[in-house]
Amino acid sequence: MNTITATPSRSLNRLVERIQTSDLFHHYGGAFERTFGLKLAIEPANPDHTFNDSAVPVNVGKLHVATLKVKGDCSEDRRHDAAELLKAFAFQLGECAHRLAFTTVKTDPEPVRLARAYMQEHLHEPISLDDVAHAVGVSSFHFCKVFKRATGMTFTDYLGRMRVERARRMLLKPSNRITEVAYEAGFQSLSHFNRSFRRVVGESPTEFRARLRNNNGGVLVAA
Numbered sequence: 001m002n003t004i005t006a007t008p009s010r011s012l013n014r015l016v017e018r019i020q021t022s023d024l025f026h027h028y029g030g031a032f033e034r035t036f037g038l039k040l041a042i043e044p045a046n047p048d049h050t051f052n053d054s055a056v057p058v059n060v061g062k063l064h065v066a067t068l069k070v071k072g073d074c075s076e077d078r079r080h081d082a083a084e085l086l087k088a089f090a091f092q093l094g095e096c097a098h099r100l101a102f103t104t105v106k107t108d109p110e111p112v113r114l115a116r117a118y119m120q121e122h123l124h125e126p127i128s129l130d131d132v133a134h135a136v137g138v139s140s141f142h143f144c145k146v147f148k149r150a151t152g153m154t155f156t157d158y159l160g161r162m163r164v165e166r167a168r169r170m171l172l173k174p175s176n177r178i179t180e181v182a183y184e185a186g187f188q189s190l191s192h193f194n195r196s197f198r199r200v201v202g203e204s205p206t207e208f209r210a211r212l213r214n215n216n217g218g219v220l221v222a223a
Contacts, residue, residue: 011152015101016066017060028089036082038072042093053083056090060098061164061200063147074163099171101151102165111136111143111151119159123166123186127157163187164200171209178205 029040045064047116058066068090094184133143151158167185170176197205
């Protein structure tokens, strides 16, 4: 089940709002309007959305979280260029959304803010729900409810995705071996890491690195 898109939750709406107010979205929106005379709009994911040259999905890994649209008309000879650029923008916004999903915000309840910080600090160690609830000073039952309401994810899914996000960043550095990345991100085995990474990102760590090299002329850029 798609964790973020399973329910049109407040957490998903907040994530889309944060994308809309990001420097990246404003930069893209300005470039699109200057180039094509079209305006960009982004909406939370809806199972009824259809995708075409004027509307493309914004994905976080394999999760569809939003739809990026253009409003307005442009000449036919520029429509293809606009559609290709829209796809490129959607991909970059997906990368932005992935980072924003794991960034603490002021509107988070205090237990959630403390939990995010605790999980980041201890990510390379085994972490249980009870450990985190105890660290932030609330019961496990209460923590589950508050955390799911704030993030749109269960604790287990969020922790797994947080580990994959750390691994993604580490894989940008050519000197980091995949095995080292797996254990530094908190995975207890390489097979578990590979399964989790593919489930979230849609490709294996090796494929992810190969794609980055291809996109950067054979060179990985250190984060």
